[in-house]
Every structure is written in C-alpha cells, then in structure tokens.
Amino acid sequence: MSTQGPVLVVDDESEMSLALQETLRQDGYTVDLASNGKEALRRFEDVGPYRWVITDLKMPQMDGWALLTTLRRISPETRVILMTAFGSVPQAVDAMRQGAVDFLMKPFSPEALRRLLCPDPLPLSPDKEPIGERGEGVEIWKKLRRPILTKDPRFLRLLKMVESVSRSQATVLIEGESGTGKELLARFIHEASPRAHRPFVAVNCAAIPDGLLEPELFGYEKGAFSGAVARKIGKFELADSGTILLDEIGEMELSLQSKLLRVLQEREVDRVGGTSPVPVDLRVIATTNRNMKDLVASGKFREDLYYRLRVFPVQVPPLRERKGDIPLLARHILGRLREDGIPVGSLTQEAMSAISNGTFPGNIRELENLLTQLALLSGGDDIREEHLAMGEGLSLPLEDVSVPDSREILSVQSPEPFPCRPGQSVREVERDLILMTLDACGGNRTQAARMLEISVRTLRNKLHEYGVLVSGDQEGN
Structure with a gap:
C-alpha cells in the first residue's frame, strides 16, 4: 500500500x-x-x-x-x-x-x-461510457438493470456527490417528485457502496396495508398474534449486512416511526412478540415524494426521525428541469421497447422536438408511458407528429402539432383542460383534481388512485386531510 x-x-x-x-x-x-x-x-x-x-x-x-x-x-x-x-x-x-x-x-x-x-474504491470511470450520436449523453453505473442516463450538468454533479457518500455508512433521504427515479438512485448508492454484493431489500411503506407494515419490517415470533404459526424474519433482518430502502417513508404510521428511530439509533430490531432485540448491520435509504418539513410541522412525522433520516439529503430534479435529457431518455426507452418485442422505428425530428417541449408532470415514468403508447400507435413505423395527436398527448403542447386530413376521420377528442383558477393555492388545485377524478370514477378509490398515479393509501390520507367524506365511496371491485 x-x-x-x-x-x-x-x-x-x-x-x-x-x-x-x-x-x-x-x-x-x-x-x-x-x-x-x-x-x-x-x-x-x-x-x-x-x-x-x-x-x-x-x-x-x-x-x-x-x-x-x-x-x-x-x-x-x-x-x-x-x-x-x-x-x-x-x-x-x-x-x-x-x-x-x-x-x-x-x-x-x-x-x-x-x-x-483502497486503491480502487468503486470509481465511476470504468463503467462510464458515452452513448448516442457524437457521444451525446452519459451512461452511469452500467451494473444497474436500468442505468442512470443524463448529460445534465446539475444532475451529473449530484451523481458525483452521491457516489462519494455511497462509500460511507451515512443514512440517505432521497426527495423528489413521483417518477424521477428515486429508487434507481437508491440502487445506485447501494451498487457504489462496499455493501454492493450484499442484499438490497426494498419496502414500499405506502403499498402495505395498515397493521401489516410492522410485522413485515420487524418480523414476528410464532404465536405473537392470531395466524402467526411460525417465526417470520422481517425485512430489516433480511437486509442485514446490506441496504434497506424504505420507499414512500412519509406514509409510515406514527406508531411505527418510534421503532424505526430505535433501529437507526441502536442498530437492532424487536420482532413482534419477541423477548430480546436482534442486532442488524445495514445501511438505510429512504425516499419520499412528500414535503417532509410539512409533515413534521403538522405532527404527522417525528422531527427526531426526520433528522436521523436526512443525514445526507438528496433532492432529485424533475424532468422539466433537465429537458436536455429527454432525447437521450427517449432513445433509450425506445431501445428497451424493441428488446421487449414491440416494433417501433425512430422519432422524427419534429416529434422529438414536440416531446422535448412537454412538461411531463409524471416525469420519466410518464415519458415511458407516452413512448409505449406512441410505439403501439405507430405500428412499427417512425413516430411522427400525427401519432402524438392520435394519442392522449398527456402534457405535450399539442396545439402546435399539425394533423393530416387523413387522420381527422378518427375524431380524437383531447380531454377537457383542468379548471384551475388564478390565485388558487397548490393545495386547493390538488384537492379539486382529486375530487374531480374520484367523481369521474364513480367514487372508486382504487381506480381514481391509479389514474392519479398515487397509492390508495395516499388517496385516503389526502381525503382525510381535506376533511372530505364521499358518499358511496368504494375501495374497488
């Protein structure tokens, strides 16, 4: 040495x-x-x-x-x-x-x-290659099943900083809108860490019903409750020596937050019905699309746990702030669609320009959905402007897209614009959108949550937050 x-x-x-x-x-x-x-x-x-x-x-x-x-x-x-x-x-x-x-x-x-x-502390350089025409774009950490693609200077600086902290044991809180790739960044941290060859366990805190998250995370002993016919090892123990991702941490019930705080402080877990703590050696990464400071201020999230989680905070920029990455991401997504057996050509320059000018509230996930739709509409041909007009269009500026007369017979109607008023707060716009969607779904919360791209639990929490009671409300059929 x-x-x-x-x-x-x-x-x-x-x-x-x-x-x-x-x-x-x-x-x-x-x-x-x-x-x-x-x-x-x-x-x-x-x-x-x-x-x-x-x-x-x-x-x-x-x-x-x-x-x-x-x-x-x-x-x-x-x-x-x-x-x-x-x-x-x-x-x-x-x-x-x-x-x-x-x-x-x-x-x-x-x-x-x-x-x-160590002479070779998991550098990025050997796994970094230019892709696309004339070296456009950067592919980072090719070991990942879905590599991180960007040429945005701000995002590249963030990745370099995250790659540095990956080699430490610091707890990381990743904040950002839905669809920005928070879980992908969490996997990047794991793969760049000394724990790369150890378990990576992901838990969606919003997807597990109330009352089941505790045994899922902490495990339980035989006979701890009705139906506990055998010991179950929880996610924390499964992640021992590796990394655990707590996705949508803002949805965790207050009753569980104190137990999570103990895990972070003492590095040990208490199984449900257990008599002694079980030591664990793991790295904790949490993600959220909620404003955690607002949750703390409203008493829905423990302040001490919040600061324990955000030892190293990371804010993932939305796609609208890195629009230069859209052509790079679009070509990569179309390549994956071809690998999945969906015939699709390339994007024409006009179509690429129209897509690049979109706002994409759903970020990369929405871009993926749009391109999948356009690939199916194109029937294996190149994707052109008229294909954008044939589809829903999502957040694209379709008023600038010209449609040939031969397509007018389809009589595709764009959805009515959402009626927000000048001076409305973001909270009011969100409330109106949720209620309009729920009404359009006949009160079916499962369908409404799917359309809004949020979990049913999040939708239920939103309705409770706004003090809204919907008659004939249904979870789903």
Whole structure:
C-alpha cells in the first residue's frame, strides 16, 4: 500500500492519532501527525504534499473545515477524509460538498478506514461510457438493470456527490417528485457502496396495508398474534449486512416511526412478540415524494426521525428541469421497447422536438408511458407528429402539432383542460383534481388512485386531510 503516498493524520486527541498511525504503518503507509490545521499546513511546507489527509473536524486554532478549504486551494490533488462525532455529521456532509472524499463517524473500525484508502474504491470511470450520436449523453453505473442516463450538468454533479457518500455508512433521504427515479438512485448508492454484493431489500411503506407494515419490517415470533404459526424474519433482518430502502417513508404510521428511530439509533430490531432485540448491520435509504418539513410541522412525522433520516439529503430534479435529457431518455426507452418485442422505428425530428417541449408532470415514468403508447400507435413505423395527436398527448403542447386530413376521420377528442383558477393555492388545485377524478370514477378509490398515479393509501390520507367524506365511496371491485 505504500504506493498510495504519505498520509497525514490531524487530530488534537493524541491517543486517536497514535492509534491511527500504528494501524496505517502496519498496512505499509508512511504516516505523519499534526495536532491541528495550522500544524498540518506547516507539515505541507516542510515535507511536501500528502496523498491523504485524515483530519478531525473539531480542533483548536484551525479546524478540519478550514483545513479542507485551504487544501482545496494549495494542494487539490490531496484526498481529505474527515473524522467526526454524530453531532457534527451535517457539517461533515457540507464538507463533502466542498471536496472531501468521505467522512468517518467516531468510533470506527480499521476496516472502515482501509476501505476508503483502497486503491480502487468503486470509481465511476470504468463503467462510464458515452452513448448516442457524437457521444451525446452519459451512461452511469452500467451494473444497474436500468442505468442512470443524463448529460445534465446539475444532475451529473449530484451523481458525483452521491457516489462519494455511497462509500460511507451515512443514512440517505432521497426527495423528489413521483417518477424521477428515486429508487434507481437508491440502487445506485447501494451498487457504489462496499455493501454492493450484499442484499438490497426494498419496502414500499405506502403499498402495505395498515397493521401489516410492522410485522413485515420487524418480523414476528410464532404465536405473537392470531395466524402467526411460525417465526417470520422481517425485512430489516433480511437486509442485514446490506441496504434497506424504505420507499414512500412519509406514509409510515406514527406508531411505527418510534421503532424505526430505535433501529437507526441502536442498530437492532424487536420482532413482534419477541423477548430480546436482534442486532442488524445495514445501511438505510429512504425516499419520499412528500414535503417532509410539512409533515413534521403538522405532527404527522417525528422531527427526531426526520433528522436521523436526512443525514445526507438528496433532492432529485424533475424532468422539466433537465429537458436536455429527454432525447437521450427517449432513445433509450425506445431501445428497451424493441428488446421487449414491440416494433417501433425512430422519432422524427419534429416529434422529438414536440416531446422535448412537454412538461411531463409524471416525469420519466410518464415519458415511458407516452413512448409505449406512441410505439403501439405507430405500428412499427417512425413516430411522427400525427401519432402524438392520435394519442392522449398527456402534457405535450399539442396545439402546435399539425394533423393530416387523413387522420381527422378518427375524431380524437383531447380531454377537457383542468379548471384551475388564478390565485388558487397548490393545495386547493390538488384537492379539486382529486375530487374531480374520484367523481369521474364513480367514487372508486382504487381506480381514481391509479389514474392519479398515487397509492390508495395516499388517496385516503389526502381525503382525510381535506376533511372530505364521499358518499358511496368504494375501495374497488
């Protein structure tokens, strides 16, 4: 490991510094010590640049934050790892955004440090290839079943930052609208982490009925309740040594949130009907399309759990903010449709332009649905403007699409526009849309939820939130 270059350990706790020095020397590193940031900079002047700097965040005279900022300027090739206690995690996350490689929460094992100093810490470069015409677009982490595709500078910066935090054990909260690819990003974090070859377990907190989520997550012992004829291992235990994804975390009942907080704090779970806790070693990633701060303010989500989950918050941009990716995504989606046996040509320039100007409230998922529809309408030919007009059109600006006379005999009528009024709040528009959809479905909540692309549970919570009682309401047939 000596080829990795000299290491400088910066910490005002001498016992910690000496322990790290001994560990790294046993691994073949040349190690120097400094008690604060100013002494570390003097080392740089006397010895020269270091390959690695492992520094505590809180120190007298010059702290780790100031040291990192200075090193980014005078020695950009130096890789900086921060050491921090839990209370300093938000500062450590900010430091990573400023260029730190990673952060380690004290106390940590030698193995955790060795993983960060490994010569090949799961880089993106070997798996990154340009695709499309003239190298347009970037395909990231090809190991994924559905690769992340983007050429958007903002999204690329986000992915680089996420790839860095993937190698830590930090809990991640991914926020974004429906259809933006939050679960795909969660899988990306898992695949880029040291746990990549361990289990990845995904749980949709909104899809599991009330009362069943607790045994699903925590498991239960035989005889814990009626019907518990044998022990069941919960999702947390199944994810042991790997990663668990808690999708739609904002839908979790308050009664379960305290148990989840215990898992994050103590790294152990209590099975339903169990007599002793079961230790687990896992990484937790949560996703949500809700405004978590609003849920906390309304008392529907625990504030302490919210901050435990958002150790590293990630905001996924909607498709309307990365429109340059639409042609790239469209070509990829059409390629997948061909692989699935659906005959389809290419998008004409006019059709691609019309699609690229769409708003797509449903983001990538809505784009996929639209292209699937257009592929079926085109009958294997190239997709042209008239095919857009034949379909529902969704959020596309169809008033600019010309339709040949030969197609007018189809008499396809566009849906009536949604009647929102100037000055309405977003909450009022959402309420009106939900009630109109429910009324159009004859009160069938399952059908209405499907049309709105939300879960039945979310729809039920919305109706309760608005204080709406619908006569003759039906769950479904």
